[in-house]
Amino acid sequence: MKILKQTTLLIVFFSSVSYSQENFDLTIERKFASKSCTMGYLISGKEILCYTLELPWADNLNNISCIPPGQYNGVLRYDKPDGWRIQLEDVPERTGVQIHVGNYTSEIQGCILLGQDAKLENCSVQNSSKAYSKLKKAFYGTDTPTSTPNKKIIVTFK
Numbered sequence: 001m002k003i004l005k006q007t008t009l010l011i012v013f014f015s016s017v018s019y020s021q022e023n024f025d026l027t028i029e030r031k032f033a034s035k036s037c038t039m040g041y042l043i044s045g046k047e048i049l050c051y052t053l054e055l056p057w058a059d060n061l062n063n064i065s066c067i068p069p070g071q072y073n074g075v076l077r078y079d080k081p082d083g084w085r086i087q088l089e090d091v092p093e094r095t096g097v098q099i100h101v102g103n104y105t106s107e108i109q110g111c112i113l114l115g116q117d118a119k120l121e122n123c124s125v126q127n128s129s130k131a132y133s134k135l136k137k138a139f140y141g142t143d144t145p146t147s148t149p150n151k152k153i154i155v156t157f158k
Contacts, residue, residue, distance in 0.1 A: 024139055024151040026074075028052050028112065029158050030066075037105050037123035038066045042114060042131075044138045050131035051118035055108050060093055063109040067091050067157060074099075074153030084136060086153055099135070099155075101128045 030040035030052075038054040058065035072088040077098070088097040094110060102113040104124050114132050115125020125131070137143055139151065 022149075022151055024153045026153070026155045027158060028155065030054075030069075032120060033057065034123070039118055039120065039123070039125075042099075042135065044135075047138075049114075049134050049138060051115045051125050053102075053105065053108070053113040053115065053118070053123065053125045055105055055110065062094055065110060067094060067097055067110065069157045071154060071156045072097075074155050076148065076153070082132070086135075086155070088155060101132050103128055 025044070027043040028040055029043060030038055032039040033056060035056055038056055040052045042049045042052050054066035055064060056066065060068055067088070068091075072091055074086040074088055077085040077087050080100070082101055086099045088099075091097045097110055097112075099112045099114065102108065102111075103115065103126060107113065113125055114128055114135060116127035116131045116134075118125050133143070136145075139153075140149065
């Protein structure tokens, strides 16, 4: 009986180690909203990674509105030309909402763009590729990942 208990404990321990999943929590803190755009910061933990650019609020209409405040799970997509994106799941009345590279609202269909710099006067973000690389490094923990970590992606919009 003693051996059975020890074996069971070892199995439970190793199962939880190999299948444990940590969260990759992101927050989009919206700070500016106009008729032309919505802008804010992308935060991982307590670190501001970059600026964000979204369309203005338009009653959550698909492809022309930023998404409602709330918390959404994310999944990784590797099938786009940039090779890596976070797509949000279960956004009410919406599909295909992604975080990706871009500089202007004309490049958005309800998604979120990232930038190292931001210009309120023309609703744009700059150096988007650098900001995107910073997000990827925050997720993988390195600039040169060799595998995908087992992390649950959670994106909160405020």
